[in-house]
Amino acid sequence: MSVNSFEDLKAHAGHKITCITYGKPAENAAVECETCNEVLLDFDKNKEKERR
Numbered sequence: 428m429s430v431n432s433f434e435d436l437k438a439h440a441g442h443k444i445t446c447i448t449y450g451k452p453a454e455n456a457a458v459e460c461e462t463c464n465e466v467l468l469d470f471d472k473n474k475e476k477e478r479r
């Protein structure tokens with residue numbers, strides 16, 4: 428679940444966008460749209476881990 432195109436991102440214009448991390452210490456960082464509760468972009472610290 429992520430944004431891959433202009434149209435995908437444009438759909439979130441004006442929404443509340445936030446950047447959060449998951450795990451302690453953080454293993455994943457994500458930019459999410461709080462309005463849609465959707466992950467726009469995320470990266471894992473350890474790339475060997477499977478994506479959720």
Ligand SMILES: [Zn+2]
Nearest residue numbers: 439442460463
């Ligand atoms: Zn949105």
